[in-house]
Amino acid sequence: MGKIEGHTLLFVITPTYFALSFFHIILALSALVCMGPPFYLAYRDQKKTWCRSICPRADFLQKIGRISRRKSAPKWMVGNKARRAVLGYFCMNFLFVTMSTIAVATGRVEPIEKIRLLIVLELPWNLPQLISVHALPAWVSHLSYRFYSIILTSTLIGVGLALRYKPRTWCAVCPVSTMTGNMIRNLERTGRSSEINSRAS
Numbered sequence: 351m352g353k354i355e356g357h358t359l360l361f362v363i364t365p366t367y368f369a370l371s372f373f374h375i376i377l378a379l380s381a382l383v384c385m386g387p388p389f390y391l392a393y394r395d396q397k398k399t400w401c402r403s404i405c406p407r408a409d410f411l412q413k414i415g416r417i418s419r420r421k422s423a424p425k426w427m428v429g430n431k432a433r434r435a436v437l438g439y440f441c442m443n444f445l446f447v448t449m450s451t452i453a454v455a456t457g458r459v460e461p462i463e464k465i466r467l468l469i470v471l472e473l474p475w476n477l478p479q480l481i482s483v484h485a486l487p488a489w490v491s492h493l494s495y496r497f498y499s500i501i502l503t504s505t506l507i508g509v510g511l512a513l514r515y516k517p518r519t520w521c522a523v524c525p526v527s528t529m530t531g532n533m534i535r536n537l538e539r540t541g542r543s544s545e546i547n548s549r550a551s
C-alpha cells in the first residue's frame with residue numbers, strides 16, 4: 351500500500367480519538383463514524399478510496415514510520431493466511447462485543463468497564479474520566495470500553511509494525527482492507543461494477 355495521497359493532517363484524528371476518551375468513554379463510539387465510509391466508497395468507486403486517500407490511521411502510521419526501520423515484513427506476517435487470521439480475530443471480537451453488550455443490556459452480566467488488549471489482557475488502570483454523565487446505561491458504557499479496546503489493540507499492533515517494518519505494514523492485514531478488497535472482487539466477478547459505472551455516468 352503506497353503513501354496516502356494529498357492530506358497531511360489526518361493523522362491528528364488518531365491521537366485525538368484516544369485523548370477524547372479521557373474526557374468520557376462514550377466518545378470512543380465516535381469510531382463508528384469510520385466504519386461505513388470505506389465500504390460505501392469501495393462500492394461506489396470499485397477501488398479502495400478510503401485506504402488510498404482518507405484513512406486517518408494510515409496517515410498516522412506514515413508519520414510514525416518516519417522513525418521506522420523500514421524493513422520488509424516476513425511473508426508469513428502479511429500473506430493470505432495472516433490476512434484471514436486477522437479478519438477472523440476481528441469478526442470474533444465483534445461477535446463477543448455484540449453478545450456481551452446484549453447480555454449487559456438485559457441485566458445478565460455486569461459491564462466490563464476496563465480496557466482489554468486482545469480481548470482478554472486487562473490493563474490494570476482506569477481511563478481518567480474528566481466529564482461525568484449521569485444515568486448512562488451500563489450497556490453504553492460497556493460498548494464504549496469494548497470499542498476503545500478494539501481500536502487501541504489494532505493501533506498498538508499497527509504502530510509496533512510501523513516501527514519495525516515499513517510504515518503501513520498493518521494495512522497488509524487490516525480487516526477493512528481485506529473486506530473492501532473482497533467486495534471489489536465480488537463486484538467485478540458478478541459484473542456489478544460495470545452496472546454501477548454506467549449508473550454513475
Ligand code: SF4
Binds near residue numbers: 405522525527
Ligand atoms: S488498510 Fe486499514 S489502516 Fe490501512 S488505510 Fe485501509 S482502513 Fe486504514
